[in-house]
Amino acid sequence: MDYIPLSFVSILFFCACSASPPNFILLFADDLGFGDLGCYGHPTSLTPNLDRLAAAGLRFTDFYCTSPVCTPSRASLLTGRYQTRSGVYPGVLYPGSIGGLPLNETTIAEVLKPQGYATAAVGKWHLGVGANGTYLPTRQGFDEYLGIPYSHDMGPCRNLTCFPPDVKCFGLCDVGTVTVPLMKNDAIIQQPVNFLDLEKAYSDFATSFIITSATKKQPFFLYYPSHHTHYPQYAGPEAAGRTLRGPFGDSLFEFDNTIGNLLETLEKTQIINNTLIFFTSDNGPELMRMSRGGNAGLLKCGKGTTYEGGMREPAIAFWPGTIQPGVTHEMASTLDILPTFASLAGAKLPTVMLDGVDMTEILTNQGKSKRETMMFYPTDPSEMYGLFALRMGKYKAHFYTRGATHSGTTPDQDCPVFAVLKAHDPPLLFDLEADPSEHYPLTLFGRPDLQEVVDKIMKEKEKFEATMVFGRSEISKGTDPNLEPCCNPQCSPKPRCCQC
Template identity: 40%
Template sequence: MAERPSIILINCDDLGYGDLGCYGAKDIRTPHLDRMAAEGTRFTDFSVTSALCTPSRAALMTGKYPGRVGLATDVLRPDATNGLAGSETTLAEVLKTAGYATGCIGKWHLGFVRGLRPMDQGFESYYGVLHNLDHWETKHFEPDGGMPLLRGDAVEKRPAVPAEMTGLYTAEALKFIEANRARPFFLYLSHAMPHLPFDASAKFKGRSPRGLYGDVVEELDDSTGQILGQLRALGLAERTLVIFTSDNGPERNTPGSAGPLRGTKHTVYEGGLRVPCIAWWPGRVPAGRVCDEFVSTLDLLPTFAGLAKSEPMRRNLDGFDISPLLLGKKEAHSPRRTLYSLYGYAKNRFESMREGHWKLHLGAAPKLYDLRADLGETTDLAAQRPEVVQRLLKLADETRDDLAGGRGRDQPKEQDPSK
């Protein structure tokens, strides 16, 4: 490759598989993301490892299963003193080592104390809220005047206001791109929306038939349009890879949609794990392509490292370099064959093991689904295909042993079939 691309990774919070027009939404207008998909590649089988904020982000940032970095379960709360260990190699560190300018804007959720924050993990600049904006988080900061919005380690504003977040983050992203236009850069734009308590700026309120939730998604669409527009205006479009995705599926009991998928966030059904993903790089990523290959957020770090001609500092990576697939190389396929998923929070433990189109929900009575014929996970084939069940149980045991050194065989619970 003659030139290393700048990379922008846009990660939304709790955005569902069915929330964008290009993924089938009829009551939310997303013209900029629809254009992005038309000018790039839309992935239909892009999965996270866990339908929960902290574990999902740990996998994205390291290319490793969250269990391999000690963040397999639970969400980091404001008083947490643990987080993503400084000894782990992050996306930002891989690209910074390759000479990239690195910036993080938005939600972090991988450590709050000094030593675990974005600028301790390879980012040269940070602007955002380290935490969620839900009441569990905000009440912790009430005695100090509310949730802090940070620039670096300094408080820029209290309290952070949900309705302002998308606009503030977008403006900051545009400044970062302008400031680093002359060199390769990596921008991680980690939106606060549409996580509860979702809210939109006045300009977007009342616009969507899906109510406030739809307004929020339409503002995210506008944000992406502004970023792509600036890349075009600055002559950077042909030198910049943009990935748009989400950390997990939609929160239950909200207007968020997983489209044809069963389940939501807090499950290991496809509705919690399979998320939108659009890749855009004019002239390099094929335009108008719909890619049905099986890929994961785990694959982003080694892929970005390959494109940047950087060593990913391989230490038990669980991701693969999918750049040949991303760039549309002839006969390129995803090397991914399996994915282990764990949700462990509030005394619940749900697990699944996937191999190709087969997916096994683990538990006292394992359930087997053929995602190729049954994307909605409605028909249990465990009784008809016992040999597949046994093969996936063995894979799950091997994965657990690999991640935990043989420790812990907690019996997973069966998921609520109503979800």
């Protein structure tokens, strides 16, 4: 049958009055570049299920994360607030980090639970473990959790198997720390994790959660931050060797297979028409890994930088019968997911300053975005430097530029770490519609119209920074080796003895 998309007013009526509020599945890839998916133009990526979501849903061309590295990006996604407000900066959390996402921050799960939602997280958390599991998902609004609590390269992987039958992981990963644990809620159930079985465990957990929720007729929120396609790539028997793109392509295909399993489960339980699936990524590709590190497509640089390749992400919204197939060029961000889910569920927003806006109108009738600007902070934001860049409409102004280790090995000399910090006054100005690759800065000489644009951008910058109160840095609290997750905490010598 043909579906008639709901109007904005209908959506609000639906959320307020229906006995069946919508389910939400939030898929978050890791280090995936703007040019890595088949539906975004990659010629050899095998992503049939993501391509299906894009063909039948809404594909974004101008969607942003808030940080070019993963921990702060995840904090913003779950709270709808820039990472500077919550203190989740600079850089990322480690296995023994003392800090984490502060418990007084409100996550999407905590917004939805008062509305009767079941909540589950599966995959890469990376927002802290802390003493006695202080910062784990089950302390942040999630009923259930299965996953690795940080990045899967944050432990020695030299002798671990990443591809069948016994292909060892590429590289050494972090040495001198505990091997990577798999946790169920707040308990370690495997250490080191078995990469060959990991995705199947995630898929089984997620599908079981959907089936249980559907059987109970309970609305649910499933958050799946995948490890794919972060280095070192891995894949089990069903995906290994199946693509033309090598280890990176195989790991992406494995993630795509899980998405296919989720779609099949939604169809079997007959709730697919009442479920919004949203897919995006935490930051741009780690170009220093070359063919194992992802692709930013036509965008400049990648992970670690505030150029477009570091923070503009693929994004897809899929909801049969509600979201019309199409492509939107409206600006949107991971910040906008919390207020959008809250609006659709009829939930109350947190009583704090939010940086996100409701995307419902974009999703339901492809209308105009409420987002007029996007702010770009570096991996190490500070009050002294403030914003590195700001986008307003089609224009982006760079106040500072800098390369990053993560974006090394590229021919573009602006991308590697050797491209040191440069201040720009007046700012470098780009027209992202005409020049998304940020190759050609616009000259202000003889262009009063562009000078007016820069003046407006500077006013927006001043206005925004006046509202920014930097939270105490959680990452600067440091690390304690005793906090590294160990399934046998009394064993010796650590960290080598932490195995189960």
